[in-house]
Amino acid sequence: MLHKLATAAAVAALVLATSVTAGAADFSEGSKAKAWNLYGEEKALFSGKVVDILCELSGDCPANCGDGNRQLGIVRDADSKLILVMKNRQSSFNGAAEDLLPYCNQKVDVDGLMVGEDEVVKAKFFQVQLIRPQGEGKFKKATQWTKAWKAKNPDAKGKGPWFRRDPRVLKQLAADGHFGLGVDYDQQYLAENE
Amino acid sequence: MFSTHLKSLLGAAALAVASTSQTAIASTAGNVIEIKGEIIDTWCYFSGVMGDTDATRGSAHHTCALWCAAGGIPVGVRTDDGDVYMVLKFKGEDALEQTDTIMEVQSDFITARGVHYKRDGLNYIVVEDVVANDGITYLSHEDYDSVPPFSAPKKPKK
Numbered sequence: 368m369l370h371k372l373a374t375a376a377a378v379a380a381l382v383l384a385t386s387v388t389a390g391a392a393d394f395s396e397g398s399k400a401k402a403w404n405l406y407g408e409e410k411a412l413f414s415g416k417v418v419d420i421l422c423e424l425s426g427d428c429p430a431n432c433g434d435g436n437r438q439l440g441i442v443r444d445a446d447s448k449l450i451l452v453m454k455n456r457q458s459s460f461n462g463a464a465e466d467l468l469p470y471c472n473q474k475v476d477v478d479g480l481m482v483g484e485d486e487v488v489k490a491k492f493f494q495v496q497l498i499r500p501q502g503e504g505k506f507k508k509a510t511q512w513t514k515a516w517k518a519k520n521p522d523a524k525g526k527g528p529w530f531r532r533d534p535r536v537l538k539q540l541a542a543d544g545h546f547g548l549g550v551d552y553d554q555q556y557l558a559e560n561e
Numbered sequence: 562m563f564s565t566h567l568k569s570l571l572g573a574a575a576l577a578v579a580s581t582s583q584t585a586i587a588s589t590a591g592n593v594i595e596i597k598g599e600i601i602d603t604w605c606y607f608s609g610v611m612g613d614t615d616a617t618r619g620s621a622h623h624t625c626a627l628w629c630a631a632g633g634i635p636v637g638v639r640t641d642d643g644d645v646y647m648v649l650k651f652k653g654e655d656a657l658e659q660t661d662t663i664m665e666v667q668s669d670f671i672t673a674r675g676v677h678y679k680r681d682g683l684n685y686i687v688v689e690d691v692v693a694n695d696g697i698t699y700l701s702h703e704d705y706d707s708v709p710p711f712s713a714p715k716k717p718k719k
Contacts (some may be wrong), residue, residue, distance in 0.1 A: 406609035421649040424678040424685060425591055438635050438649055448681045451647065453635055454604050460625070462633030483607035485614070487643035490682035492607060512632065530628040539627050539664045545707065545714040547623035547668050547697045553714040560713075 392445060399506075400479050400496050407491060409481045414501050415441040415450070417470040423449060432471035435515070439467040441477060441493070453482075454494040459528050461512035463495050474501035479509070591676040595692065598640040599670050599699060602629040603647065606637070616708045619668060619701030624712035626667040636663055638673055638686065646677070646686040666691070670698040 398410035420440045422428035432439055441450045452463040456479075467475075478497040484490060497506035516529050523532040530536060544553040604610070605617040605625060616622065618639065630636055637645040651663045672693040678685040707713035 403608075403610065406607065420685065421687065424649075424680060425676070425687075438647070449683075450681075451635065451683060454608075460604075460628040460632040460634065462635070464633050485607070485643070488607070488645050488683070492603075494608075530631065533628075533631050535631050535661060535664055536627050538661065539667070540624065543623075545624045545712065546620040546702050548620055548700075557714055557716055 394445070394481070398478050403480060403482075403494070405480065405482045405494075407482055407484045409491070410479075411481045411493065412476070412478045413441075413443050413445060414474065414476050415443040416474050417467045417472065418442055418449070419471070420449065420451065432468060435464050435468050437464065438462075439464050439471075441467075441475070444474075450493045451490075452477075452495050453492040455509040455512055456494070456496040457510050457512055459513070460530055463493075463509065463512075465511040465515040466495060466498060466509035470498070470500065475499065476501050476506070478506060591678050591687070593674065594677040594686070595672065595674045596638055596640055596646060596686070597670070597672045598638040598646070600626075600666050600668060601637050601639045601645070602626040602634060602667075603637040603645065604629055604634045606639070606645070611709050612705070616701065616705040619699030620697050620703075621701035621705040621708045622712075623668045623697065624707070625709060627664060628712075630663055630667055636667075638671070638688075644684060646684045648688055649678075649685050650687040652688055652691065666694065668697045668699075670695040 393409075394411040394413045395409060396412070398412040400410045400412070402408065402410075417432070418440055419428060419432040419437045421437060422432070423440070423442065429437070438451070440452055442448070443450055452467060455461050455463040455466045476499050477493070477495050479493055479495045481491040482494055483492050495509045498509050499506045513529055516533075520529075520532075520534065523529070523534060525532050541550070544550045546552055546556070599618055601618045602622065602625060605622065606614055609617075611617050611622070611625065617625075636648045636651070638648065639645045648663075671691050673686070673688045674690045674692055675686045675688040701708075
């Protein structure tokens with residue numbers, strides 16, 4: 368009897384270890400994420416703790432996860448994997464730190480897309496579309512980036528999306544041109560493509 | 562009495578569980594490395610949202626890389642073998658801080674020295690020094706023009 372129980376326990380432990388390391392878990396059940404038709408795209412609804420990635424890796428931990436100046440991630444409850452959250456729900460070149468920051472070191476539920484993974488980099492990244500405190504209330508859309516940008520850049524007036532008016536982008540384009548090859552190259556390009 | 566077979570099985574199970582808990586939970590100690598690679602916009606590169614991986618780096622994608630870096634999307638260093646190191650800090654500054662250092666090196670091929678961490682299949686780096694900067698070496702605009710097309714230079718409105 369003892370022999371049978373011990374065998375069963377050992378086999379169960381091996382199966383558990385194998386399933387965790389394989390990382391092939393499906394988190395799509397219940398997801399309401401919108402498809403973007405991206406490389407390796409998989410819908411994913413999961414729970415976890417919002418972390419400052421550098422803090423998690425190294426112990427270098429500024430207050431409040433760096434106040435928006437650090438890349439943030441989520442340590443997923445199901446398998447303790449550190450998920451790099453690369454993108455929010457907006458479609459204009461926006462990261463996810465502003466949407467995760469209010470939940471620094473707190474447990475959340477998130478819904479979105481796992482994306483990427485190629486032949487060399489064997490990992491996926493997360494695009495967060497919806498977020499809420501774990502188990503509490505309605506999900507909120509992850510769209511805080513442009514509001515934060517407007518607050519940081521009150522003098523960036525004018526029409527058009529933020530990236531056409533951003534002072535840091537404009538400064539770099541004025542210095543090195545659109546291809547990074549100099550403003551003279553931009554002029555040459557325009558002359559050749561009239 | 563346990564058989565030899567069962568002892569082996571239990572040992573393997575204990576080892577597997579211990580190994581799993583280490584890789585899944587424990588932080589990885591950093592080590593100093595030097596890498597050579599191109600500064601890339603990781604979202605467009607990995608997601609395919611703007612095209613394939615060759616089109617979403619180099620000169621063709623330079624303006625979009627500026628937009629993504631300013632937007633707080635992680636910047637990466639892509640080595641020639643296709644590995645990518647996610648930049649967590651750059652030359653002592655936080656990657657998302659309102660400084661221009663990270664903007665100035667977009668699409669450049671650099672030699673970087675820094676502290677490397679690896680967890681759950683991803684490489685991360687804190688870049689402590691740019692040992693060399695060769696500028697933009699991948700002239701992808703010759704094949705792809707401007708990616709996306711709306712990032713091409715425009716004539717000023719009269």
